[in-house]
Amino acid sequence: xxxxxxxxxxxxxxxxxxxxxxxxxxxxxxxxxxxxxxxxxxxxxxxxxxxxxxxxxxxxxxxxxxxxxxxxxxxxxxxxxxxxxxxxxxxxxxxxxxxxxxxxxxxxxxxxxxxxxxxxxxxxxxxxxxxxxxxxxxxxxxxxxxxxxxxxxxxxxxxxxxxxxxxxxxxxxxxxxxxxxxxxxxxxxxxxxxxxxxxxxxxxxxxxxxxxxxxxxxxxxxxxxxxxxxxxxxxxxxxxxxxxxxxxxxxxxxxxxxxxxxxx
Numbered sequence: 001x002x003x004x005x006x007x008x009x010x011x012x013x014x015x016x017x018x019x020x021x022x023x024x025x026x027x028x029x030x031x032x033x034x035x036x037x038x039x040x041x042x043x044x045x046x047x048x049x050x051x052x053x054x055x056x057x058x059x060x061x062x063x064x065x066x067x068x069x070x071x072x073x074x075x076x077x078x079x080x081x082x083x084x085x086x087x088x089x090x091x092x093x094x095x096x097x098x099x100x101x102x103x104x105x106x107x108x109x110x111x112x113x114x115x116x117x118x119x120x121x122x123x124x125x126x127x128x129x130x131x132x133x134x135x136x137x138x139x140x141x142x143x144x145x146x147x148x149x150x151x152x153x154x155x156x157x158x159x160x161x162x163x164x165x166x167x168x169x170x171x172x173x174x175x176x177x178x179x180x181x182x183x184x185x186x187x188x189x190x191x192x193x194x195x196x197x198x199x200x201x202x203x204x205x206x207x208x209x210x211x212x213x214x215x216x217x218x219x220x221x222x223x224x225x226x227x228x229x230x231x232x233x234x235x236x237x238x239x240x241x242x243x244x245x246x247x248x249x250x251x252x253x254x255x256x257x258x259x260x261x262x263x264x
Contacts, residue, residue, distance in 0.1 A: 051115070053067075057117075057210035060205065061176065061263070062205075063240070065238040066258060067236040068233060069232050071230050078091065080227075090225075091225065104229065108219070109221065118212050119205060120200050127193065133207070137169070148164045152180055155181070160180070164177070177207050178207065202222055234261045237254065239254075241253075
């Protein structure tokens, strides 16, 4: 409170010295960083998690070097939804079942520490088979329509134009697959797979070059609990031969047409 001087005017107060000093500034900075990390943790755990595509198993839908967001809330939450398994629990809460045709990220059923991204082809109780490289679901061959070619390499590294096929699944979902080797591929003809209850059958769109549920020893049937989330949109994409840290190459290496492209 100000006191009057002898002239009746109000005497100026001395300036209040700053409180806290450098130590207070450091504490504030640490607090902001911690709050930002907590917000990022909540977003990554409950809403969206970023992933980068390291392999070509989903060509032509997803390319090596695509960066995408996966919605964690789409199918509810399991222990694999929590980063680093910090909150282990059994089962799934607020669960919603994947639809046939969804592209999902899941934790390896073989417990090898790997995350996979594939398309949901078989639902619980379905039968799945490959006959002459065509997909057969519950005894019915799915619709197939040639739609062009895609520049790729064969298993020996020789450049080829691989056929693209539009595949229509039961229920009407359609997507484009690539058949690098065609009827002569390793997976052209298989036995009948019976999807167990509570499990899903996953396949890559690059049908002749994908490790997926057809390989029971490496992946096999995927438990619902192992599903992490649904792929929603690519938010960035770089040519596969350009490391992300080489920012000076971005203007020419960024695939601009794939930024914020919806995934289906």
